[in-house]
Amino acid sequence: MPIRHGASLSALSGSGPVAVVALDAGGPLTGGAVHEGLVDVGLMFITDPTIEAAGLVERVDARGLEPAVSITPVVRIEIVERWGTDLVAVIESISARLTTRLGGR
Numbered sequence: 001m002p003i004r005h006g007a008s009l010s011a012l013s014g015s016g017p018v019a020v021v022a023l024d025a026g027g028p029l030t031g032g033a034v035h036e037g038l039v040d041v042g043l044m045f046i047t048d049p050t051i052e053a054a055g056l057v058e059r060v061d062a063r064g065l066e067p068a069v070s071i072t073p074v075v076r077i078e079i080v081e082r083w084g085t086d087l088v089a090v091i092e093s094i095s096a097r098l099t100t101r102l103g104g105r
Contacts, residue, residue, distance in 0.1 A: 071098045 023030040026045045034042040035054050044051060046058065073091050080088060 071095075 021033075021039065023033060023039075023042070025043045026048065030039075030042040030044060031048065031050055033039045034044065034056065035050070041059065044056075051058075073095050075087070075091060
């Protein structure tokens, strides 16, 4: 069965071949393939609300195949110019609390 990123569950246990299919990391193609059972494993993001809704679980990456990513708020300069330092302060406050772990663990 093809997968997106990493190895299939059978391959991770050492009992089967691996096929990699390029999809849209964390997008509707990957989510759809996982939800429909077309792939064993898909690269999704823990902030995706469809994960919980579909009853999926996070597979721990014990081999470090996917590095943690930083969450970076991006705002157009026109917005900062319009709303000023109050907006910047709010964004910086939120940014300081962001983590790559679900629930801040």
